[in-house]
């Protein structure tokens with residue numbers, strides 16, 4: 001899983017023309033597994049996160065289905081001075097352990113770097129913050145608490161949610177975009193090194209629960225505007241609830257999803273989401289699209 005660690009984390013330039021975009025996407029996109037199958041309801045032995053290295057320093061962790069039907073995805077991004085763990089899972093499993101082992105292996109081959117681990121969240125819902133206690137008050141770890149005030153202060157937002165701020169992990173810069181609507185403290189992260197946009201529960205192959213319709217519409221528009229002038233190799237959220245068959249999602253609470261959809265979404269699909277949302281003009285209705293459903297709560 002730690003193949004190709006020596007490849008550089010060179011940041012990519014903003015692309016201003018479509019041809020430049022496709023070139024940079026090809027240069028920076030990583031590889032995905034053919035399936036993210038997370039197992040059935042029964043744990044065989046000790047449950048473990050599935051770990052995949054998308055690109056050097058970009059790790060995707062998936063919680064096994066037997067520990068929680070939500071089976072969320074977590075992301076660990078490593079720079080020269082800091083690493084960022086995005087989310088701590090839905091509970092019922094040791095999450096600090098695999099993170100420690102990835103970072104331990106990385107440090108062994110990178111002269112001890114990074115020294116600090118930042119633990120933050122895509123948003124504050126229970127299935128993404130349940131492992132926070134495993135990181136709180138640990139030496140070398142900065143835990144950003146899940147509330148909006150803590151998020152604003154740590155990332156340096158002055159105007160919330162309009163500001164777009166950045167987080168420098170050391171030769172790896174992330175743009176941080178506030179996307180309230182699903183949850184008030186929601187964030188998206190754009191990794192310039194891979195051109196991946198991380199969108200949490202705001203955009204993934206499944207049920208996109210909208211709690212604040214006005215905020216959600218502003219957030220999808222903000223994501224579309226942000227990605228209009230940058231390459232996007234993949235958009236990755238924090239669940240898969242969709243089956244491979246278009247317009248079909250697994251019922252809430254399904255643990256075993258042998259035929260689930262792929263994780264990655266495209267910018268074209270983000271534009272489709274935003275168009276559907278803007279067309280509702282504040283009066284949201286449940287709207288099924290091939291790979292996701294807009295689902296007002």
Ligand SMILES: [Zn+2]
Nearest residue numbers: 125127201238
């Ligand atoms: Zn979630």
